[in-house]
Amino acid sequence: MRDRLIFLGQLGFTLLVAAFLVVPVILSLSAGVTVNYFRGIQSGITLQWVRQVWELYAGEIFLSFVIAIATLVVTLVVGVPAAYALHVRGGKLSRVIEEIITLPLAIPGLAIALALLLTYGGFGSFRRSWLFILAGHVIFTMPFMVRSVMAVFASIDIKTLDEGAASLGASPWRRFRNVIVPNAMPGILAGSLMVVTLSLGEFNLTWMLHTPLTKTLPVGLADAYASMRLEVASAYTLIFFVMIVPLLVAMQMFADEGQKR
Amino acid sequence: MSAIAGHGAAVHIERCGKTFPDGTQALAPASLDIVSGETLVLLGPSGCGKTTMLRIIAGLEQPDAGGRVLFDTNDMTPVPIEQRNVGMVFQSYALFPNMSVSDNIGYGLKIRGIDAKARAARIKEMVALTNIGGLEDRRIDQLSGGQRQRVALARAVAIRPRVLLLDEPLTALDASLRDRLRGELNRLLRSLGITTIYVTHDQAEAMELGDRIVVMRKGAIAQIGTPREIYFTPQSRFVAEFVGAANIVEGPVIGRRLMLTGGSLALQEAADIAAAVAMIRPETIRIVGQGDASLTGIIDSVSFIGDRLRLVVTGAAEKPLVVDAPNTIVAGIGDHVGLSVAPEAIRLLPRED
Amino acid sequence: MSHRTFVWICLLPLVVVTIAFFLLPIAQLVVVGATGPRGLSAYLAILTEPRYRATMINTVVLAAATTIATLVIATIAGLFLQRHRFPGRAVLIAMLTFPLAFPGVVVGFLIILLAGRQGLIGAISNAVSGEKIVFAYSIFGLFLGYLYFSIPRVILTIMAAVQKLDVGLEEAARSLGASPWAVQRDVVLPALGPAFVASGAIAFATAMGAFGTAFTLATNIDVLPMLIYTEFTLAANFSISAALSIGLGVIAWAILALARSFSGGAVAAAG
Ligand SMILES: Nc1ncnc2c1ncn2[C@@H]1O[C@H](COP(=O)(O)OP(=O)(O)O)[C@@H](O)[C@H]1O
Ligand SMILES: [Mg+2]
Numbered sequence: 001m002r003d004r005l006i007f008l009g010q011l012g013f014t015l016l017v018a019a020f021l022v023v024p025v026i027l028s029l030s031a032g033v034t035v036n037y038f039r040g041i042q043s044g045i046t047l048q049w050v051r052q053v054w055e056l057y058a059g060e061i062f063l064s065f066v067i068a069i070a071t072l073v074v075t076l077v078v079g080v081p082a083a084y085a086l087h088v089r090g091g092k093l094s095r096v097i098e099e100i101i102t103l104p105l106a107i108p109g110l111a112i113a114l115a116l117l118l119t120y121g122g123f124g125s126f127r128r129s130w131l132f133i134l135a136g137h138v139i140f141t142m143p144f145m146v147r148s149v150m151a152v153f154a155s156i157d158i159k160t161l162d163e164g165a166a167s168l169g170a171s172p173w174r175r176f177r178n179v180i181v182p183n184a185m186p187g188i189l190a191g192s193l194m195v196v197t198l199s200l201g202e203f204n205l206t207w208m209l210h211t212p213l214t215k216t217l218p219v220g221l222a223d224a225y226a227s228m229r230l231e232v233a234s235a236y237t238l239i240f241f242v243m244i245v246p247l248l249v250a251m252q253m254f255a256d257e258g259q260k261r
Numbered sequence: 262m263s264a265i266a267g268h269g270a271a272v273h274i275e276r277c278g279k280t281f282p283d284g285t286q287a288l289a290p291a292s293l294d295i296v297s298g299e300t301l302v303l304l305g306p307s308g309c310g311k312t313t314m315l316r317i318i319a320g321l322e323q324p325d326a327g328g329r330v331l332f333d334t335n336d337m338t339p340v341p342i343e344q345r346n347v348g349m350v351f352q353s354y355a356l357f358p359n360m361s362v363s364d365n366i367g368y369g370l371k372i373r374g375i376d377a378k379a380r381a382a383r384i385k386e387m388v389a390l391t392n393i394g395g396l397e398d399r400r401i402d403q404l405s406g407g408q409r410q411r412v413a414l415a416r417a418v419a420i421r422p423r424v425l426l427l428d429e430p431l432t433a434l435d436a437s438l439r440d441r442l443r444g445e446l447n448r449l450l451r452s453l454g455i456t457t458i459y460v461t462h463d464q465a466e467a468m469e470l471g472d473r474i475v476v477m478r479k480g481a482i483a484q485i486g487t488p489r490e491i492y493f494t495p496q497s498r499f500v501a502e503f504v505g506a507a508n509i510v511e512g513p514v515i516g517r518r519l520m521l522t523g524g525s526l527a528l529q530e531a532a533d534i535a536a537a538v539a540m541i542r543p544e545t546i547r548i549v550g551q552g553d554a555s556l557t558g559i560i561d562s563v564s565f566i567g568d569r570l571r572l573v574v575t576g577a578a579e580k581p582l583v584v585d586a587p588n589t590i591v592a593g594i595g596d597h598v599g600l601s602v603a604p605e606a607i608r609l610l611p612r613e614d
Numbered sequence: 615m616s617h618r619t620f621v622w623i624c625l626l627p628l629v630v631v632t633i634a635f636f637l638l639p640i641a642q643l644v645v646v647g648a649t650g651p652r653g654l655s656a657y658l659a660i661l662t663e664p665r666y667r668a669t670m671i672n673t674v675v676l677a678a679a680t681t682i683a684t685l686v687i688a689t690i691a692g693l694f695l696q697r698h699r700f701p702g703r704a705v706l707i708a709m710l711t712f713p714l715a716f717p718g719v720v721v722g723f724l725i726i727l728l729a730g731r732q733g734l735i736g737a738i739s740n741a742v743s744g745e746k747i748v749f750a751y752s753i754f755g756l757f758l759g760y761l762y763f764s765i766p767r768v769i770l771t772i773m774a775a776v777q778k779l780d781v782g783l784e785e786a787a788r789s790l791g792a793s794p795w796a797v798q799r800d801v802v803l804p805a806l807g808p809a810f811v812a813s814g815a816i817a818f819a820t821a822m823g824a825f826g827t828a829f830t831l832a833t834n835i836d837v838l839p840m841l842i843y844t845e846f847t848l849a850a851n852f853s854i855s856a857a858l859s860i861g862l863g864v865i866a867w868a869i870l871a872l873a874r875s876f877s878g879g880a881v882a883a884a885g
Contacts, residue, residue, distance in 0.1 A: 006794070010694040017691050017765065018709040024724035024762075025713070027734060031727065038732060078631055081624035089621055097625070101632055106867040107640075108823025110839050111859035114846060115639035118646050118856065135635045142631070172620035201717040203826040208843075218826075222719045225830050230732055237723060248712055321785055342788045349789035355782035359804035368800070369790030420790060 029241065031234035049235035053224070057236060060220035067130060067216060068199040071137040075145040075195050078138075080188060083149035084180050088159060098150075102143045109204030112139060117208060130214045136205040141198050145191040152187030190254045197247040201240075217243075269456030270332040270423040271297040272318060277328035279313050287313040289481045290328065297333075300450050300457040302471035304464060306503070310480040311460040312428055318458060319426050320345045332423055348417030348455075350427040354409045356401045362412050363388070363397040369420035387415040390449070406434050407442060414446075418453065425450075425457040431466065443469055464504045468492070476500050498610050501540040506585075508541045509610075510578040519607065523577035524556035529604045538610045543571070543585040545606035548592065554599025558582065563592055574600065643856045650853020659854060660861045669836040670861075676753065676837060677821035680760040681814050684768050687761070688813070689806070692772035707773075714766045718759070718826020725759045725831065726750045753835045759827040764817040771816075775809030808876070815873030819866040838862050 032050065036043040086094045104112060116136055121127055161183060165175045181188070203218040210219050217240060224233045271294070278290035288310040295301045303311040316322040318330055320342035330337045337345055356365050363384050370380045388394055391411040396404065404412065410430055417425060430446070431439045447470050450457050461467055467474050468488045476483045476491060476499075484491060484500045495501035498509055510521060514534040518525040551557055558577030563570060565588070572584040572592060577600055584600070586592065648654050660666050695707055713721075729735045730750040739747040749755050783805065787797045825839040838858065846855035 007698065010690060010698075011700075014691040014694050014706060014710075017687055018706055021713055021762065021765065022709050023734065024728045027727040028724060074631075078627040082628035085621045085624035089625070097629070097632075100637070101628065103867065104636065106819060106870045107863035108825065108839060108859070108866060110823065110825050110842055111643065111863045112636070112639070114842070114856060114859050115643035116635065118852065119639040119642040138631065139636045142628075146628075166617070172617050176620075176624075197715050201715055201720075203717045203719045203829075204823075204839075207825075207829070208846075218717050218719055221717075221723070222826075222830060225719065225723050225726075226832070233723060234727075237720060240720065244715070245712065248714060249708075251714075252708070252711060319789060321788075342785070343791050343793060345789075346791070347789055349786065351782045351786060353780065353782050355780060355786035357783060357787070357801060357804075359801075359807075368787070368792075372791040372796060416786075416790070426789075 025241065028234045028237045031231055032238035033235070034231060037230050037234070049231045050238065052232055053236045053239060056232075057217075057220045057224070060215045061217050061239070063130060063214065064200055064217035067134055067137060068196045070134050071141055071199040072192055072195050074134070074138045075142055076188070076192070079142055079145035079191070080149055080181065080184065081176070083146045083153065083184070083187075084158075084176065086146070087150055087153040088162065098146070101146060104140050105143055109136075109140060109202070110208065112136065113205045113208035128211055128213065133206055133209045133214060133216065136209050137199045137202055140202060140205060141195040144194040144198065145188075148191030148194065149184050149187040152184050156183055158183060186254075190251070193247060193251045193254060197244060197251060200244060200247070269298045269425075269454065271295060272424055272456060272458070273329075273331040274314075274318065275329040275331070277314070277317050277324035277330065279310070279317060279322060280325055287480055288317075290325070291482050293475065293482070293485070295456060295458065297456055298454045299472045300459060300470055302467040302474045303458065303460045303477060304467040304471075304474050304504075305462065305477035305483075307462055309477045311462075311477055313480075314477075315426050315428055315458060315460050318424065319347050319349055346420065346423050348420055348422030348425045350410075350413045350417050350425075350430045352429045352432060354413040354433075356409055356412055356416070358401050360401075361397070362393065362399050362401070362404070365401070365412055366415045366419050369416065373420070383419055387419045390418070391415040392445075407438050410434065410442060414449075418455075422455065425453075425455045427457065428460045429462070430459075432461070432463070446470065467504075474504075476503065478503075494608060495540060495610070498538060498540070498613055501608070501610060506543050506583060508543060508546075508578070508580075508582050509538060510541060510580070510582070511536060511538050512578070513537065514609075517604075521556060521578045523558045523600075524554070526556055526602055526607060527604045528607055528609070532609070534609075536612065538612050540608045540610055541582070541602055541606060543583045544569075545602055546582065546584045547601045548572070548584065548586050548590060549599045549601045551597055551599040554601055556600045556602075557597060558600060560592055560594055560596045560598060563594060574598065644860060646853055647857035647860050648853075650851075650857075652853065656853050656857035657861065660858055665836075666841070666858070669838055669841045672753075672836055673822060673838040676757060676760070677818050680757060680764055680821045681818045683757075684761060684764040684817050685810055685814050688765060688768040688772045689803075689810075692769050693776055693802070695769075696773050696776040710769050711766045713762065714770070716763060718763065718824050718828075719830045720826075721759045721762045722827040722830025724762065725755050725827070729755055729758065751831055755831055756828055756835055756837070759831065760821045760824060763824075763827075764820065767820075768813040768817055771809050771813035772806065775806050779805055811873045811876045815869050819869050822866050822869075823862060 030041060031037045033045050033047065034041050034043060035046050086098055113136060116132070120132065126132055158180060161179050162175055165179045170178065201218060202216075203222065206216050206219055207222065210216065215223070221233075221236055221240060224236045228236075273295075274291065274293040276290040276292055277288065278286070279288040280286045291314070303314055305311055313322060317324050317328070320337065320340060324330065324338070328338070332345070357368065360368065366384045366387050367380045370383055375383070384397070388397060391414055393408060393411050393415065396408060396412075401409065401412075410433075413430070431442055434442065443466055450470065459470055471488055473485060473487055474491050475485050478499050484496050486494075491500060491504050495504065501507040502509065510519070512520045512522075514520070514528065514532045514537045516533075517528050517531045519528055519537060519539055556577050558574040561573045561575045561581060563572055567588070569588050570586045570590065570592065572586055574582045574584055582600070592598070647656055650656050652659060655662075660670055691710065695703065695710075727733055728750070729748060731748055733748065733750060736746040736748050739745055779802065783801050784797050787801045792800060823839060825843065828835070828837050828840045829843070839862070842855045842858045842862065845851040845858065
């Protein structure tokens with residue numbers, strides 16, 4: 001009896017917390033397809049707001065994807081070999097490097113953005129191109145890629161595999177392609193999901209780094225929140241959810257799988 | 262010494278079975294009476310339901326409907342573990358890592374609202390009893406396996422439990438330490454005189470510690486008896502083979518003789534069985550001259566074990582016989598030998614097929 | 615090519631990128647912070663200038679309140695979810711963790727939908743009592759927003775820690791007579807200590823630096839990131855905003871480093 005009461009109490013509390021997280025999302029989804037949110041859902045269901053958002057913000061959404069893919073490419077090309085090097089080298093220097101590249105996790109994005117602006121703000125054509133935003137995203141997401149790959153290396157004794165392949169006469173580059181990368185795949189995939197998700201949703205850095213010609217999806221969102229009617233802002237949020245939630249779900253599934261292994 | 266322990270309760274288990282929500286029947290309904298002050302050992306291979314039985318007695322699992330657990334005459338079935346006053350030693354010891362050794366030992370006393378002075382005295386008593394003087398202020402991760410085991414025991418005994426429950430308390434230790442602690446534990450349990458239920462899969466531990474042994478198999482009780490009864494008069498092939506080394510031989514019984522491949526052996530009583538199964542302990546088989554023997558065989562291997570010779574003899578029964586012989590006899594591979602077994606050392610078992 | 619050379623080649627791009635787009639800019643930030651009209655004392659302004667100090671205290675209090683509230687909520691829910699199996703549990707867990715990487719701006723908007731001028735809470739309270747409750751744009755709205763993005767992350771950490779708890783410890787405590795409350799107090803909460811420190815530090819550091827939520831709520835509450843932003847864009851006060859961001863970065867980093875030395879595990883903020 002007592003156990004039953006405790007159980008129900010905890011269940012109720014947990015449901016309340018879940019409601020706090022989920023209800024606003026449902027509100028925004030429904031507001032995005034309601035003709036007039038003030039009058040409620042009985043005013044009718046429409047896709048006009050979604051269409052309007054698409055007309056107004058397709059450029060922002062497209063640029064976000066370009067930047068996310070570019071960020072992914074850079075973190076893969078730079079981060080995966082580096083994770084391998086940091087793992088096999090070991091030692092103090094490697095730890096210092098790892099520590100430095102993880103700093104952007106602790107330092108607020110605003111500070112990093114300011115630093116980039118104060119350093120490269122004068123390089124006009126770089127400052128004006130989306131590559132400037134890319135630089136910020138790469139710095140912000142790199143630790144996720146490197147750590148995720150290093151975590152895999154730590155769990156599979158990559159050193160012995162590498163040495164085994166070397167004893168068979170494979171050159172370092174071949175070993176990297178044939179042994180290291182295939183074995184690091186789970187970490188590379190998990191890291192990639194994380195990088196794309198974070199890049200698509202990044203605001204703190206991007207808001208400072210963007211120019212009127214290089215707006216991304218979240219920058220457009222902030223715009224819409226400030227200046228558009230609630231229905232349009234909600235429709236825009238709806239589009240963002242449709243893009244980001246599958247990524248989040250895939251990330252969770254990956255994490256669960258990793259725990260089972 | 263039993264002042265240290267308080268008194269022990271008699272434990273009655275009535276038709277306690279356990280089926281887990283996933284459908285596993287870990288325990289078929291079983292009844293068991295444990296005398297006050299007795300040490301009862303639950304013995305059996307891994308997965309046979311020993312822990313489940315112990316946890317039902319402790320109150321960590323509820324038996325299936327119809328089962329009851331009584332301490333003396335009190336029905337404990339609905340009583341939660343924290344009110345049962347049982348001392349429990351877990352296989353992993355489950356010592357609290359956030360408390361020192363003496364805080365661990367004193368935790369149950371603190372919960373009972375015993376004042377600091379009385380608590381300190383009792384902790385001191387327990388430290389002396391379990392031989393862990395000097396470790397009182399250590400953290401748990403600063404203790405060796407053997408020391409942890411002692412702390413776990415001290416913590417369980419400190420509360421003067423009505424029943425002491427131990428789940429494989431020595432299994433986590435290495436072999437030599439296990440042997441030493443087994444002896445210590447034996448003396449301690451005897452001096453305490455608390456009702457003790459001790460779970461193990463190690464038959465040597467069961468023999469040394471148990472007043473009585475309950476041999477379990479696949480969630481059921483296979484046999485209950487004193488160590489001697491279990492060893493000398495097993496009631497099934499399973500018990501015979503699980504407890505000690507055993508030769509299982511098969512053949513027809515005609516009159517008072519068991520007929521085997523290499524001859525026959527005399528039995529205590531006459532019977533007429535077409536296919537009998539019998540157990541013969543290796544140390545009860547004597548090597549004798551071929552001429553005097555009704556059973557003969559050929560020595561297949563000889564191992565010197567120190568205090569004795571272990572021979573394997575083929576040709577006597579269908580399967581090779583293991584024989585423990587004195588280390589003084591001269592035996593060579595290929596020798597033809599005679600074998601003799603006292604009739605009372607041959608134990609007929611029920612067939613299980 | 616020797617293996618040593620190969621490893622260096624693997625490492626080189628990362629070193630170049632990090633120096634060019636992180637270390638150099640941060641160094642520049644430090645220099646700019648020290649070369650404004652105030653000179654080096656700009657770094658002390660965060661403590662000496664009353665307006666900045668008040669903002670600083672505001673931010674720390676808000677972050678601390680968020681951390682404590684999140685830990686309490688996540689512990690109750692996390693313990694419950696990890697200890698019971700019931701139909702719908704997986705869905706409940708998914709609901710509690712899917713907002714894991716929502717950007718701060720979106721969270722701000724969700725808070726507006728909940729407690730803003732056209733918000734759900736306002737509508738309900740209006741229907742019930744005729745009075746429209748609106749608090750999205752106050753410090754309490756900001757607090758709710760910070761809660762929103764801290765809860766999923768902390769719940770995940772706590773659930774993982776609960777899963778690793780040795781149930782034997784709880785059973786041992788109960789066998790010694792401890793009531794359910796005593797078991798929580800003496801065994802479970804102490805064993806979760808490292809997870810509290812780790813996830814609490816992340817929640818705190820993230821709340822200190824969160825900008826998007828405050829930006830969307832467009833409140834007049836002063837929190838450090840908003841102050842830095844206005845100093846930089848509106849007042850064009852580069853050196854002060856640089857000094858303030860360095861201060862903010864150092865605090866966030868120090869909290870995480872401290873937590874890591876405490877709990878030994880990997881501790882990192884994100885978002
Ligand atoms: N909580 C549980 N849920 C389902 N099955 C269980 C549970 N606990 C034990 N079992 C099963 O019950 C059987 C007996 O387990 P146990 O009593 O622990 O055996 P022993 O202690 O003799 O090794 C095993 O098959 C085990 O897998
Ligand atoms: Mg067991």
